[in-house]
Amino acid sequence: MDKSSFLRFLKKGSSRHAISWKYGMSRTTLFQKPILLLLTSLICFCIISLLQGCNRVEKPAAIAKLADKLPETVDYNLHVKPILSDKCFFCHGPDKNSQKAGLELATREGALAALKKAKGKHAIVPGDLANSEVYHRIITADEHEMMPPKASNRILSDYEKAVLIKWIEQGAEYKPHWALIKPQKSNLPTVTNTHWLRNGIDNFVLHKLEEKGLNPSPETDKETLLRRVSLDLTGLPPTLEELDAFLADTSPNAYEKVVNRLLQSPHYGEKMAVDWLDLARYADTHGYTVDRYRPMWPWRDWVIKSFNQNQPFSQFLTWQLAGDLLPQPTREQRLATGFNRNHSQNTEGGIINEEFRVEYVADRTNTLGTAMLGMTVECARCHDHKFDPISQKDYYSLFAFFNNVDEAGQISWDDAMPVPTMLLSEKKQDSLLAFIDTKIKTAETALTQTKQVEQTAFTQWKTSTDQLAVDLQKGLQARFTFDKLVNGQFVSEVSPTDKGTVFEPTLATGKFGQAFHSNGDDILNLGKVGVFNRAQPFSIGVWVNIPNGLNKGVILHKGQGDILYNFRGYFLNIRDGKAELLMAHTWPYNSIIKVSQQILPKQKWVQLTMTYDGSSKASGLKLYIDGKEAAMVTEKDNLYKDIIWPKGKHMGKDQPGLQVGADMRGTGFKNGLVDELVVYSRELTAPEVAVLPASAGVSTPIQIRQPDPKTLFPYYLANVSPSYQHQRDELLKLRAERNRVVEEIPEIMVMEDMKTPRPTYLLKRGVYDAHGERVRPDVPASILPFSPEFPRNRLGLAKWLLHPDNPLTARVVVNRYWQTYFGTGLQKSSNNFGNQGGLPTHPELLDWLAITFRESGWNVKAMQKLIVMSATYRQSSRGTGEGLKKDPENTWLARGPMSRLTAEMIRDNALAASGLLSTKMGGPSVKPYQPEGLWAVNSAVYEQDKGEGLYRRSLYTFWRRTNPPRR
Numbered sequence: 001m002d003k004s005s006f007l008r009f010l011k012k013g014s015s016r017h018a019i020s021w022k023y024g025m026s027r028t029t030l031f032q033k034p035i036l037l038l039l040t041s042l043i044c045f046c047i048i049s050l051l052q053g054c055n056r057v058e059k060p061a062a063i064a065k066l067a068d069k070l071p072e073t074v075d076y077n078l079h080v081k082p083i084l085s086d087k088c089f090f091c092h093g094p095d096k097n098s099q100k101a102g103l104e105l106a107t108r109e110g111a112l113a114a115l116k117k118a119k120g121k122h123a124i125v126p127g128d129l130a131n132s133e134v135y136h137r138i139i140t141a142d143e144h145e146m147m148p149p150k151a152s153n154r155i156l157s158d159y160e161k162a163v164l165i166k167w168i169e170q171g172a173e174y175k176p177h178w179a180l181i182k183p184q185k186s187n188l189p190t191v192t193n194t195h196w197l198r199n200g201i202d203n204f205v206l207h208k209l210e211e212k213g214l215n216p217s218p219e220t221d222k223e224t225l226l227r228r229v230s231l232d233l234t235g236l237p238p239t240l241e242e243l244d245a246f247l248a249d250t251s252p253n254a255y256e257k258v259v260n261r262l263l264q265s266p267h268y269g270e271k272m273a274v275d276w277l278d279l280a281r282y283a284d285t286h287g288y289t290v291d292r293y294r295p296m297w298p299w300r301d302w303v304i305k306s307f308n309q310n311q312p313f314s315q316f317l318t319w320q321l322a323g324d325l326l327p328q329p330t331r332e333q334r335l336a337t338g339f340n341r342n343h344s345q346n347t348e349g350g351i352i353n354e355e356f357r358v359e360y361v362a363d364r365t366n367t368l369g370t371a372m373l374g375m376t377v378e379c380a381r382c383h384d385h386k387f388d389p390i391s392q393k394d395y396y397s398l399f400a401f402f403n404n405v406d407e408a409g410q411i412s413w414d415d416a417m418p419v420p421t422m423l424l425s426e427k428k429q430d431s432l433l434a435f436i437d438t439k440i441k442t443a444e445t446a447l448t449q450t451k452q453v454e455q456t457a458f459t460q461w462k463t464s465t466d467q468l469a470v471d472l473q474k475g476l477q478a479r480f481t482f483d484k485l486v487n488g489q490f491v492s493e494v495s496p497t498d499k500g501t502v503f504e505p506t507l508a509t510g511k512f513g514q515a516f517h518s519n520g521d522d523i524l525n526l527g528k529v530g531v532f533n534r535a536q537p538f539s540i541g542v543w544v545n546i547p548n549g550l551n552k553g554v555i556l557h558k559g560q561g562d563i564l565y566n567f568r569g570y571f572l573n574i575r576d577g578k579a580e581l582l583m584a585h586t587w588p589y590n591s592i593i594k595v596s597q598q599i600l601p602k603q604k605w606v607q608l609t610m611t612y613d614g615s616s617k618a619s620g621l622k623l624y625i626d627g628k629e630a631a632m633v634t635e636k637d638n639l640y641k642d643i644i645w646p647k648g649k650h651m652g653k654d655q656p657g658l659q660v661g662a663d664m665r666g667t668g669f670k671n672g673l674v675d676e677l678v679v680y681s682r683e684l685t686a687p688e689v690a691v692l693p694a695s696a697g698v699s700t701p702i703q704i705r706q707p708d709p710k711t712l713f714p715y716y717l718a719n720v721s722p723s724y725q726h727q728r729d730e731l732l733k734l735r736a737e738r739n740r741v742v743e744e745i746p747e748i749m750v751m752e753d754m755k756t757p758r759p760t761y762l763l764k765r766g767v768y769d770a771h772g773e774r775v776r777p778d779v780p781a782s783i784l785p786f787s788p789e790f791p792r793n794r795l796g797l798a799k800w801l802l803h804p805d806n807p808l809t810a811r812v813v814v815n816r817y818w819q820t821y822f823g824t825g826l827q828k829s830s831n832n833f834g835n836q837g838g839l840p841t842h843p844e845l846l847d848w849l850a851i852t853f854r855e856s857g858w859n860v861k862a863m864q865k866l867i868v869m870s871a872t873y874r875q876s877s878r879g880t881g882e883g884l885k886k887d888p889e890n891t892w893l894a895r896g897p898m899s900r901l902t903a904e905m906i907r908d909n910a911l912a913a914s915g916l917l918s919t920k921m922g923g924p925s926v927k928p929y930q931p932e933g934l935w936a937v938n939s940a941v942y943e944q945d946k947g948e949g950l951y952r953r954s955l956y957t958f959w960r961r962t963n964p965p966r967r
Helices: 003-012 015-023 027-032 034-054 076-087 108-112 133-139 158-169 200-212 222-234 240-248 254-264 266-279 297-308 313-325 331-341 353-373 392-401 427-464 686-694 709-719 722-743 794-802 809-822 843-855 860-868 881-886 903-914 947-951
Strands: 421-423 467-470 476-480 507-509 514-517 538-545 552-558 569-575 578-586 590-599 605-612 621-625 632-637 658-660 673-680 702-705 747-749 760-763 771-775
Touching: 076 158, 133 158, 200 843, 222 240, 222 254, 222 266, 222 860, 240 254, 254 266, 254 860, 266 297, 266 353, 297 331, 313 331, 313 353, 313 794, 331 421, 331 747, 353 392, 353 794, 353 809, 392 760, 392 771, 392 794, 427 709, 427 722, 467 686, 538 552, 538 686, 552 673, 569 605, 578 605, 578 621, 590 621, 605 686, 621 686, 658 673, 686 702, 686 709, 709 722, 809 843, 809 860, 843 860
Parallel strands: none
Antiparallel strands: 421 747, 467 702, 476 673, 507 514, 514 673, 538 605, 538 673, 552 569, 552 658, 569 578, 578 590, 590 632, 605 621, 760 771
16 A cells, blocks of 8 residues: 555544554454554554655755744735745746646646646645655756746745745645635724724724734824815815814814715815726827827716716716616716727828727727726736736637727828717707707608609609600719810819819720729819718719729729728728728718629629718618619618818818729729719609610700609609609708708717627737637636626626626725725735735725625715725824834824825915916816927927916816826
């Protein structure tokens, strides 16, 4: 029987059982012979001693002499994991892809498993140093064998080695990471100095002080206390009147009355918002090189309002994360989701759209990790987290919650608000729009009724008409034949003032005479032709000859360019060989997109006509191929702002008109031929479009015998019926008025998920187009498994964050609150509750606060009051010589908080003391005094405000990402 088998046997029974088993003796025989029993016990003792002696090791002297300084019981979370995380996990942590020698020390299973490169050996054998390879590797002087290796620049101190050795001797017990264990609400600790206590916080703090041999400091004087709490709760100093009132108030609850007053102050919300705006990466510009302005201040004002109204944190978090997914979301709930859109966004011309779209999703994911989980989830973007139990798959599963936003990676150069957006209308505008909408609905009803009434007249007209005379000159705005050049320009047959210009124009044999040959790079500009807003009907017809191999390119468009201007205007494109109609204010969300079901023929002439009825609806945008309406797939039907630039908002001097063959930053109609282009300021009906392909050069009405009966009634209404035309024109006027009103309403970025979720993939090494396995929205199970009851969207994610079993959210929030008042959180690394973040100084207090916060209904003001009402907070910050020596950093809170004001608070205090501070709240950010040349690096001019704008609180100062204000 080998040693290990024998020892296991001894654990199962007494030594007499072992002897009985070994020698086949009965239990009765043993008990009847005491001498033999004594003898066998001695033999067992000797055998065990011999076996243990075989595994005894000679510890290095430097390790052995530390025995008295080690904890009596070595705890994995308190003593061991900080060492492993700092010195070992980089090579032997959770990241399987970077584990050296196949060894993982982050779990007990991995640490106890047989080593892959050392047959028969184990990194750790609990209770057995001799057979624990870790022991030998950490004490050896051989540079080829020692761990951590010299090249890692990580060195274990003798004390750290001694801790690890004693831990192995005591059985190498593992525990889950402290922050991933559900908080437990401990009973309030008993203390000796009970008269010092003000609330439950003090029990935990004083218990630790008495444990450390420290005494709390006395309460600070009233003047200091008032100044401290005023600055902490409002960011502003008390007034002389407030100070005099507090000094004169000798009632027992005088201080509590001050706290209640400050919590009701509107400046409380401003002070509370500061830290949240930092977490939410709030700024007034997009960032990156160009760093243009983007107004997100309405979201900032909502945050301030939320704190002042004491919105429960659970609601505060849910609205910001998923307000748009709530049932029938209100405007405020949608506005709150601007939290997710505060990241930087890029306007640079040479970037790859998808690459930066992925960056924005990653930013939202990383912010969730930092702000709500206190975890560095971004470390798992390219590989499994090296220190925490978060895999790369976990990261992209979280990423999937934020990946369904219909946004662009390259935002528009024209300062258009990146989509999705919400209109920020005022009450007056809402009232006006409601009035116009009512009139539009009435006009649409009247138009429908007119159709019904006109049926009789139509029947009579149809009976008396044996052929149809189609006048294609009606509403004709321009016609370009491309047959010849006049002074290097193409001239419209309708008006000689409308001319088409292109660099080095080239002609080729066309459908009728000559045609324009596009090189795909140079744009043929047709001047002022084709400028229509979204409330104006129009039609455009063109003959094209598509070369082989061309499956993508713009045929014609009215706009400034491709994605760099977010396709503002309308486009007729070739996409994947099919025809695409695109009409956009800001692509891809605020737009109409339709794609033909059929692929366009190549190397033959085909006539394409797009018609639009001015409705801003996909149903009103049609395509005809060779005179017949084409079946289309609607990909987007969400156009709610205009397709042309308001006066003064366009980057160029003039409103761009119709352009052919190419667009800026896009793929052109390379080697394609264009002929017989016509533009109408009305919507052509099907019978009219049907004769358009054969109408080149015809200036008189075309006679149609036996027209298609299905399309005849719309033609009759549009061209024959006076009553219908009158009702239609009235409707168009109302739509134009609505468009004018809406165009003046500002927008703000919000969240909105696409109806069809975008597939999410694990990205190999984090590269935007290196797709790995497909993943679904999910969370790291190491934190808390995602309940099947939760929807797999951002609303479900919010529910998961707020679930009572989630170990992180409440801890992270209250820790940040604590940090606000004491300068340092109970967990020092407020953004890192992972293995590298260290341990909380008062873990039981942190848990007690977290659970108290949740049980209060996530009452934010109640938590602030609890902290500032404590005796711990009220202490004098003056330290004694002994106290400073024992606890120089005030880790154990034996004295009150003592921290410098932030730069912004110093400025606000100076303004308040001078009487210059403006107490105006909210509104656009302001530009107070700043050194000359502040924005020079961006070739921009800092235009300083005047009057009240110079003296607003620093919270409202304009924050440019690339050039923040100088303090």
